[in-house]
Amino acid sequence: MAVLGVDFGTSNSAAGVARSGAPHLIALEADGQTLPTAVFFDFEAKKMLIGSAAGRALLAGEEGRYMRALKSLLGAPLMREQRNLLGEKLDFIDIVARFLARVREAAQAQTGETYDRALSGRPVRFHAEDARNAQAEVDLREAYLRAGFEDVAFMYEPEAAALSNRALLQRDDLGLIVDIGGGTSDFTLFRNGAKAIDILSSYGVRLGGTDFDRALSLETVMPLLGRGSQIRHAFGSDTHVAPATIFNDLATWQKIPFLYAPDSRRLAKDLAQYAVEPDKLARLVSVLGDELGHDIAFAVEAGKIAANVDGTGEIDLRVIERGLGVALDEAGVDRLLSPLTQQMAAAARDTLTAAGKNPEDVTHLVFVGGSSLMQVTRGALSQAFPHAQVHHGSALTAIVDGLSLAAQDAFN
Numbered sequence: 001m002a003v004l005g006v007d008f009g010t011s012n013s014a015a016g017v018a019r020s021g022a023p024h025l026i027a028l029e030a031d032g033q034t035l036p037t038a039v040f041f042d043f044e045a046k047k048m049l050i051g052s053a054a055g056r057a058l059l060a061g062e063e064g065r066y067m068r069a070l071k072s073l074l075g076a077p078l079m080r081e082q083r084n085l086l087g088e089k090l091d092f093i094d095i096v097a098r099f100l101a102r103v104r105e106a107a108q109a110q111t112g113e114t115y116d117r118a119l120s121g122r123p124v125r126f127h128a129e130d131a132r133n134a135q136a137e138v139d140l141r142e143a144y145l146r147a148g149f150e151d152v153a154f155m156y157e158p159e160a161a162a163l164s165n166r167a168l169l170q171r172d173d174l175g176l177i178v179d180i181g182g183g184t185s186d187f188t189l190f191r192n193g194a195k196a197i198d199i200l201s202s203y204g205v206r207l208g209g210t211d212f213d214r215a216l217s218l219e220t221v222m223p224l225l226g227r228g229s230q231i232r233h234a235f236g237s238d239t240h241v242a243p244a245t246i247f248n249d250l251a252t253w254q255k256i257p258f259l260y261a262p263d264s265r266r267l268a269k270d271l272a273q274y275a276v277e278p279d280k281l282a283r284l285v286s287v288l289g290d291e292l293g294h295d296i297a298f299a300v301e302a303g304k305i306a307a308n309v310d311g312t313g314e315i316d317l318r319v320i321e322r323g324l325g326v327a328l329d330e331a332g333v334d335r336l337l338s339p340l341t342q343q344m345a346a347a348a349r350d351t352l353t354a355a356g357k358n359p360e361d362v363t364h365l366v367f368v369g370g371s372s373l374m375q376v377t378r379g380a381l382s383q384a385f386p387h388a389q390v391h392h393g394s395a396l397t398a399i400v401d402g403l404s405l406a407a408q409d410a411f412n
Ligand SMILES: Nc1ncnc2c1ncn2[C@@H]1O[C@H](COP(=O)(O)OP(=O)(O)OP(=O)(O)O)[C@@H](O)[C@H]1O
Pocket: 008, 009, 010, 011, 012, 013, 071, 157, 180, 181, 182, 183, 184, 185, 208, 209, 210, 301, 304, 305, 308, 309, 368, 369, 370, 371, 372, 373, 374, 395, 396
């Protein structure tokens, strides 16, 4: 039975199989092998778009519901809450399942094979908490089954990356995979043996590029919408700080769709009515009313990447108000994100401790995952392993490459 390797990522997904011992990736988008893990329920056309098409529909202002970072919801009770979408009652497992079914159909159409089984990647830890972490895999398994697969096996994402990058190491070298993705950071310490790799330990934390976006949004954009601003009491002259939750949710990719509900909109209006700075809270009201949360998240992500690549960037907020924007530079990004990159580096060190090794023992450090392109992550992680040779694996396909190589043997 043919087995499809699937990297279901927080931000981007990919699928592939092995051909003559090399990974062969499925073209999931017109121009590439990976596709954004995003869906858009188009209310007018009455269909579900996925990948880049979903993002284009959102940015074009089509009427509908956009969702990204669905992987971050796995393991949470709301995965099983149903909502009405395009005339059907769907829970979030159904939505993930439909996304995976599209991936399966594309693979079958391109290869002519039928894929009844999948080898799926999974982060070492979806959540810090054990019960949620276990439930997340249960949820993801169910999504694969609802997508039409008869069975699914799981492999830790960084172990897949170790497989696809072992050629960088000489025999007996000690490698550390550093996979900093959209939702999680994952690490695998491995020794390159004569025939196979020997995994010494794997570990991970629930922190990734979407958390970078969140931190940047909270500190730079949300204050423009009234975060930290004073609200007058209805009676008397006292004031209090605007409640934090609504800003936290608006800055968090996977929570944005939940804000487009009457209770949040009412809260925003109440805050605006009593605000000491009404202009700021008026922006919050219009962002919730016009459903601009994801537009902001995309603007923050684009600003983050520009600041990382060019040294300076802008979070362009013209969708909210003419001329509105936030300038970002490398130093500012560094300052705001270094508490997160320090936690990533600590998790990398814990991976070594679990195997009884020291940072000096690591001979090769292999960076994969989109957020390993961030200078701040590279800096913090390379500093932690001063003796290691640093390699940059293929940021977005290292994991699916490894899953493709391992897929056919995963059920033997
Ligand atoms: N050039 C870049 N500079 C900085 N960050 C980038 C760049 N390109 C992509 N990213 C970030 O990489 C992240 C996505 O990386 P990746 O595709 O590896 O994650 P994922 O596999 O979907 O997530 P996970 O493995 O955590 O489930 C996003 O947060 C994105 O903003």
